[in-house]
Amino acid sequence: MSTPTQQPSALNVGVPNLPYFTPAHIANPGTPTQISADTPTLFTPLKIRSKTLRNRIIVAPMCQYSTAAFGPDIGKLTDWHxxxxxxxxxxxxxxxxxxxxxxxxxxxxxxxxxxLWSDEQIAGVRRVSDFVKSQGALSGIQLAHAGRKASSSASWVAAAVETKRPTVRSDRDVGGWPDDVVGPMGGLEETWDGKGLAEDGIFWPPRQLSVAEVQQVVKAFGESARRAVEAGIDVIEIHAAHGYLIHQFLSPVTNRRTDQYGGSFENRTRLLVEIIQSIRAHIPDTTPLFLRVSSTEWLEGTAPAEKWGSWDVESTIQLARLLPSLGVDFLDVSSGGNHPLQRVNMFASKDYQIKIANQIRQAIKAADLKLLIGAVGLITEPEQARDIVEDGHAHAHGVDRSIGEEAAAANELTDAKGGKEPLADAILVARQFLREPEWVLKVAWKLGVDVAWPNQFLRVRFPKL
Known part of the structure; x- marks a missing residue:
């Protein structure tokens, strides 16, 4: 009698602990087949607390405006996500x-x-997180409060109403909350575009949050972080940029309160500090915590800045020095979004935020602090992405090391000891992924890095250059 041989189908192993079958990849996509001294830093792993990124390319949060506005599924992630x-x-x-x-x-x-204000929303997040992680990636979530920029609409809705508006107000009939838009300050004059309830305005006037309500916001961030962890999320990011609520509190232009949450730098940063503390109290020590900030409002020389001052790069550096002791691991450096008079075309430069990220990174290094820095903004080209994070010493002695060994070595990135030093430690890319979901694989190919592809796509793998 012949001995039974293993059937080929038995080699197609599924990812464990999922309620459905999806094949486990032979090697996680985007991971170099071998790391050597010639491997660009972009394709070396990065360890943050207990988590390891398989390369330095992160998909930045991108609004999709694709969840239910009413009923039992309100705010729940869907198959689209x-x-x-x-x-x-x-x-x-x-x-x-x-x-x-x-x-x-x-x-x-x-x-x-x-x-993620309700336990009923956990399941949708878990479904997305489980699938993302089944493909060898880490899952993250950006927790946010829009403040005075809330109850707006998707850009395509605005385009259907008025092509020149980036957004329009959402009223009650479409699920909006015009009477409950909030901010550090209140009143018609505190509307983002300054137009109050004028017909051509794009945001609702906010009402001022009471101290008790501010403290409820702090609690809400902590509870949402707890739900994210329950949903299996690996990394949490706090959204303190782009003119949303935390940014509104940071800026003297939009925060002229006279209580403990306004006035001095310490008071204006109090909300963020308390949110960080609340989140860290609700998540394991092993969970990485990211923070996205607008490093500058680009208001220098404008009337609001002349009158009240503004949040600028020096303010961000001052904040960044506080973050390591609070438990923040990674600063995601963006800019703008808090005032219509900002003096920069956000879509016309490919390096303005990257230069700022490097300036902050150098200041952190000079202070002998450990804080990873992320660069974001119009990163589209392989060579551009490579050069932002390239470190001549991060893996110079890493010839033929395993992924685990390389990740351990990369953990000391902020200690570059001369030679070529990175402008940032990782890159965050948004719109380019909308154009090219395979951008990571394309970048690797263009840079001559042999990386793993998903099993199901191996037959169309790019040929070696």
Missing amino acids: VATLGHYAIKGAALVIIEATGVQPNGRISPNCPG
């Missing part, structure tokens, strides 16, 4: 961050934005 975010993970991104997710119902940017 599994399909889009999951695809970036399939194609090799190291970390995929779910879009700005409201910690309170009135903290959503629009009625169709996701939320």
Whole structure:
């Protein structure tokens, strides 16, 4: 009698602990087949607390305006999020961050934005997170409160109404909350565009949060972080940029309160500090915590800045020095979004934020602090991405090391000892992934790095250059 041989189908092993079958990849997509001294830093791993990114390319949060605005499914992630975010993970991104997710119902940017203010919303997040992680990527979520920029709409809704407006107000009939838009300050004059209730305005006037309500916001961030961890999320990011609520509190232009949450730098940063503390109290010590900030408001020389001052790069550096002791691991450096008079075209430069990220990184290094820095903004080209994070010493002695060994070595990135030093420690890419979900694989090919592809796509793998 012949001995039975193993059937080929038995080699097609599924990812464990999922309620459905999806094949485990032979090697996680986007991971170099071998790391040597010639491997670009972009394709070396990065360890943050207990988590390891398989490369330095992160999918930045991108609003999709694709959740229910009413009923039992309000704010819940859907198959759209599994399909889009999951695809970036399939194609090799190291970390995929779910879009700005409201910690309170009135903290959503629009009625169709996701939320995590209820335990009922955990399952949808878990479904996305499980699939992203099944492809070898880390899952992240950006927790947010839109403040005075809340109850707006998707850009395509605005385009259908008025082509020149980036957004329009969402009223009650579409799930909006015009009477519960909030901010550090209140009144018609505190509307983002300064137009109050004028017909051509794009945001609702906010009402001022009471101290008790501010403290409820702090609690809401902590509770949402706890839910994220329950949903299996690996990395949490706090959204303190782009003119949303935390940014509004940081800036003297939008925060002229006279209580403990306004006035001095210490008072204006108090909300953020308390949110960080609340989140860290609700998540394991092993969970990485990211923070996205607008490093500058680009208001220098404008009337608001002349009158009140503004949040600028020096303010961000001062804040950054506080972050390591608070338990923040990674600073995601963006800019702008808090005032219509900002003096920069956000879509016309490919390096303005990258230069600022490097300036902050150098200041952190000079202070002998440990804080990883992320660069974001119009990163589209392989060579551009490579050069932002290239470190001549991060893996110079890493010839033929395993992924685990290389990740351990990369953990000391902020200690570059001469030679070529990175401008940032990782890059965050958004719109380019919308154009090319396979961007990680394409970048590797263009840079001559042999990386793993998903099993199901091996037959169409790019040929070696």
